[in-house]
Amino acid sequence: MSALNYPRHWKRPPQIIHHPGWRRALSVAAVVYLVLAIGSLEVDWQRVSIGLERGQRFVMGFLQPDFVSRQRDIVSGLSESLTMTLTSTVVGILISIPIGIGAARNLTPRPVYLICRSIIAVSRSLQEIIIAIFLVAMFGFGPFAGFLTLAFATIGFLAKLLADDIEEASSTQLEAIRATGASWWQMINYAVEPQVLPRLIGLSLYRLDINFRESAVIGIVGAGGIGATLNTAIDRYEYDSAGAILLIIIAIVMVSEYVSGLVRKWVQ
Amino acid sequence: MLTIKGLSKTYRTGDSALKNVSLTVPGGQIIGLIGPSGAGKSTLIRCINRLVEPTSGQVLLGDIDLTRLGGAGLRVQRRRIGMIFQEYALVERLTVMENVLSGRLGYVPFWRSWTRRFPGEDIQRAWALLDRVGLMDHANKRADTLSGGQRQRVGIARALAQAPELLLIDEPTASLDPRTSRQIMRLLTELCAERQLPAIVNIHDVPLARQFVQRLIGLRAGEVVFDGPPEALDEAMLTHIYGEEEWQTNAPEEDDAPPAPAMPEARALAS
Ligand SMILES: Nc1ncnc2c1ncn2[C@@H]1O[C@H](COP(=O)(O)OP(=O)(O)OP(=O)(O)O)[C@@H](O)[C@H]1O
Ligand SMILES: [Mg+2]
Numbered sequence: 001m002s003a004l005n006y007p008r009h010w011k012r013p014p015q016i017i018h019h020p021g022w023r024r025a026l027s028v029a030a031v032v033y034l035v036l037a038i039g040s041l042e043v044d045w046q047r048v049s050i051g052l053e054r055g056q057r058f059v060m061g062f063l064q065p066d067f068v069s070r071q072r073d074i075v076s077g078l079s080e081s082l083t084m085t086l087t088s089t090v091v092g093i094l095i096s097i098p099i100g101i102g103a104a105r106n107l108t109p110r111p112v113y114l115i116c117r118s119i120i121a122v123s124r125s126l127q128e129i130i131i132a133i134f135l136v137a138m139f140g141f142g143p144f145a146g147f148l149t150l151a152f153a154t155i156g157f158l159a160k161l162l163a164d165d166i167e168e169a170s171s172t173q174l175e176a177i178r179a180t181g182a183s184w185w186q187m188i189n190y191a192v193e194p195q196v197l198p199r200l201i202g203l204s205l206y207r208l209d210i211n212f213r214e215s216a217v218i219g220i221v222g223a224g225g226i227g228a229t230l231n232t233a234i235d236r237y238e239y240d241s242a243g244a245i246l247l248i249i250i251a252i253v254m255v256s257e258y259v260s261g262l263v264r265k266w267v268q
Numbered sequence: 269m270l271t272i273k274g275l276s277k278t279y280r281t282g283d284s285a286l287k288n289v290s291l292t293v294p295g296g297q298i299i300g301l302i303g304p305s306g307a308g309k310s311t312l313i314r315c316i317n318r319l320v321e322p323t324s325g326q327v328l329l330g331d332i333d334l335t336r337l338g339g340a341g342l343r344v345q346r347r348r349i350g351m352i353f354q355e356y357a358l359v360e361r362l363t364v365m366e367n368v369l370s371g372r373l374g375y376v377p378f379w380r381s382w383t384r385r386f387p388g389e390d391i392q393r394a395w396a397l398l399d400r401v402g403l404m405d406h407a408n409k410r411a412d413t414l415s416g417g418q419r420q421r422v423g424i425a426r427a428l429a430q431a432p433e434l435l436l437i438d439e440p441t442a443s444l445d446p447r448t449s450r451q452i453m454r455l456l457t458e459l460c461a462e463r464q465l466p467a468i469v470n471i472h473d474v475p476l477a478r479q480f481v482q483r484l485i486g487l488r489a490g491e492v493v494f495d496g497p498p499e500a501l502d503e504a505m506l507t508h509i510y511g512e513e514e515w516q517t518n519a520p521e522e523d524d525a526p527p528a529p530a531m532p533e534a535r536a537l538a539s
Contacts (some may be wrong), residue, residue, distance in 0.1 A: 111397025174318050176357035176423075180430055181347035186381050190370050194361035 025216040061239025062246065070233065070241040077229030078248065081215040084146045091147075092154025097200075100153060100162030100263050101188065106146045106174070107166060114160070124154025132218035146223030151210045157210070161203055162196065198267045205260035207251060216249055269294050270316070270434055270466060275325030277311050277490075285311040287490040289325070293434070296464040298457060300498075304510050305485035309470040312487065313436045316468075317349045318342060329434060331440065345372035350427030351525035352456075354439035356419040358426075364403060366392040367411050367422050371429025390429075397425040401455065401527035417448040421455070435467035436462065442472060449473070453480045474506070 072196070082176015102108050102116035131152055135145040150266050169192060177191040226245060233242040270293040277381030285308040291458050302310050314320035319333060327334040331338055334345055350371070358367050367431040372390045373381055380386060386394075398404050401421040405412065411422060420440060426434060440456065441449035455510050460467050471477045478485060478498040486501075486509040494505055 112435040170357075172353060172355055174349065174357050176353060176426075177359065177370060179317055179319060179349070179351040179374065180371050180426070181343045181344060181345075182370070182381075183343060183373075185378045185380060186373045189378075189382050190362070190366075190373065192360055194359050198361075 008063050028135045040140055058239045058242070060102075061241075062243035065244035065247055066238075066240035067244045070229070070238065070244075073232070074226070074241070074245060074248070076145075077219070077226040077245075079226035080143045081212065081227070084143045084150065085208065085212045085215050088150035089154060089204065089211050092151040092207070093158060093204050095151070096155050096158035096162060096263070100159040101166065101192075102161060103163035104166035106169075106171065107184075107192070116163070120156055120160045120163070121257075123152055124160065128135045128153050128214050128218055129221055132221050138221040141222045141224065141228075143224035146215055146218050146225055149218055149223060150214060151165075153214065154207055154211065157207055158200075158203060162200055163197045165199055167193055198264075201267050202260070202264040205256075207262055209256050209260065212256065213249070213253060218251070269330065270468075271315070271326075271328040272312075273326040273328070275312070275315060276323050277308070277315055277326065278323045285490050286315065286322070289487075289492055291492065293468065295466050296460070297483060298460055298467045298469060298481045300481035300484045301468055301487060302472075302477055302484060302509065306489075307487040308490040309487055310438055311490075313351075313438050313468060313470060313524060314483065316434075316436055317346055317351060319351075326350045332444070335444050343374055347430055348433045349428045349434035350435045352420070352423050352427050352435065352437040354442045356416070356423045356443075358411040358419055358422055360410070361407050362411060362416070363399070364411055364422050365394060365407040368397060368425045368429050369424040369428055374430065376456070381487065393431075394425070394429055397428050400427050408516045416444050417452065420444065420448075420452050424456065426460065428463075434467065435465055437467060437469040439470050439472060443477065443527075449476060457481075474501075 014023070017026065099116045099119055102112050103120055105113055108116070128149055132149040133147060135148050139145045139148070173195065174187060174191045177187050182190065215223075215225045216227040216230065218227070219225040220231045222228070226249065230242055230245045233239075233245060271492055272289060272291050275286055275289045276284075278284045289308075289312060291299075296537070301312065303309055311320055315322040316334070318337075322335055325335065329345065329348060331364075332345060334342070337345055359370065363371070366384070367386075369386050369390065370381075372386055376390070378385060395407075398407055401424055403425070406418065411419065412427060414422065422439075435456075439454065441452055444452060453476060456467070456469070459465070468479070469481065478501070481495065484494065484496065484498055484501055484506070485492060488509050493509055494501065
C-alpha cells in the first residue's frame, strides 16, 4: 500500500549540544577528569583498616546500646536539646510570619518586599553549622547559642515558604475581600490566613523535626544539647553510650514525624 | 446613580482595554454589558471599584469621584459597591456565615472582625440575607462544600451584606448550568428590584441578558457601540458588536478546519 511512502524511523534530535564532535570531546573530558580526581585522593590503606575496625566497634556498640552508665548526661543533654528546639521553633515562627507576609509581592510595597527577601536570603545562605560556630564564638558554649542558631535558620526556612505560599494564594479571593472595603489587616485575616494557615501549621511541625535533628548536629560544635553529649561519648570511645544516644534521636524523630503527620491531616 | 465620564484604561502591556467610555446608570436599573471576549467588560467593571486603576476619566457614585480617592477614602467608598464574581471568589476555608459577614468588613474595626464579634444588627442582616437566598441551613458549612449555584448565592449575600448602592456583577452565570443560571439571574433581578439597586452585569449569554435586563450596552474593543433596550438589539447590531457570524443556525466554522494533508493516503492511514 502507498502508506509505505511515510518514513518508518524517527530519532529524537540532540537537545543541548548539537555538534557530534563536541559531544564526544565533552564525554572524554568528563571521564579523564573523573580518573584524575579519584587518583588525587590520597588513600592511606592502613588508616582505612583502622577506621573499619573502629566502625565495627561502633556497630557493636550500636547493637548493645548502653542507656544506663551515662544516663544523667543523656537526660540533661536531651532536655537541653528539646528546650532549645521548642523555644527556637516558637520564636522562629513568630518572627517568620511578619517577614513572610512582608516578602509576599502581592501584599507589600516594593521596598518592604526587598528588605524582607534579603533577610530571608541571608538566613538561607548560611548553613546552620557556620551560624553555630559564629554564635558560639560570640556567646560562648551552651544552648543559648544553639537557640539563636536554630531560630535564625527557622526564619529563612519558614518565611520563604510562607511568602511563596501567599504569592500563590488565589488572587480572586483577595480581590473579593478588598472589594468589600476591608482594610489591609482585615484582608490578611479574612483572605490570606484561611488560605495559608493549614500549610503553615504543617511546615512549622516539620521545622520542629528539623530543628531537633539540627540541635544534635550543632551540639558538636559547642552549641549544647544532646549533640554535645554525643560528641563527648565518641571522644571517650564510649560507643555503647553513643549508640544509645543515636537510638534515642531516631526514636524522637520518628515519633514527631508520626505526630506531625496526624496533625497535618487534621488541620487540612 | 453612577456616572462614568471619558473612562480610559491602557494596561502596562500596551493593551488599550477601554477608550473614552461614558455612560450613566440611574437608580434601580440593571444594565447588561455584552461584547466579545477581550472587549474590556471586566476592565470596565473593575475600574469602577478600582480593583483596576483607570488611566484617565471620572467615575462618579452620587457626587463623589472615585478615581480621586486613595487609602481610607477609597475603602469607605468601596463599601457602597457590592461585587459578584464569575468564580464566586468565596474564601473557601471560611464558613458560609463568615463569607457573608465579610461583606461588613468595611464597617467594623479590625478587632471585631478578627474575633468574629460582629455587631448584632450585622449578624441579623446576614441571617436575613441567607434566608432570602435560601441557605439558612448552610450557615456553618465551609464554603468549599457547596455546589456552584449555592456558592454564587453566598456571593450574592456577601455583596448585599454591604448594603451597597451599586452592584457590579462579572459574569455571574458563566460557570453554571442553564437552569441554575436562570435561577441566579432571576434572584439577582428580584433583589435589585426590591432594593431599587442599580447594577451592571457582564454577561456572555445574549438571550439570557435579553430576558432579564432592561438595558444593554455593547462593548467592542473598548468602545461603547450599542446602548439601548434589548428589543433594539437586532441581528445587524449583534454582527456589529461580535463580528460576522450566522446568528440563527449553528453553521460549521470553516476558518477552523485543519490544513489539508500532504499525502492523499493520510486519511485512510490515520483512521
Ligand atoms: N491584567 C492585565 N494586564 C494586561 N492586559 C490586560 C489585563 N487584563 C485584561 N487585559 C487586556 O485588556 C483587554 C480587555 O480585557 P477584559 O478582561 O476586560 O475583557 P472582557 O471583555 O472581560 O473579556 P472576557 O469576556 O473574556 O472576560 C484584553 O485585551 C486583555 O488582554
Ligand atoms: Mg471578563
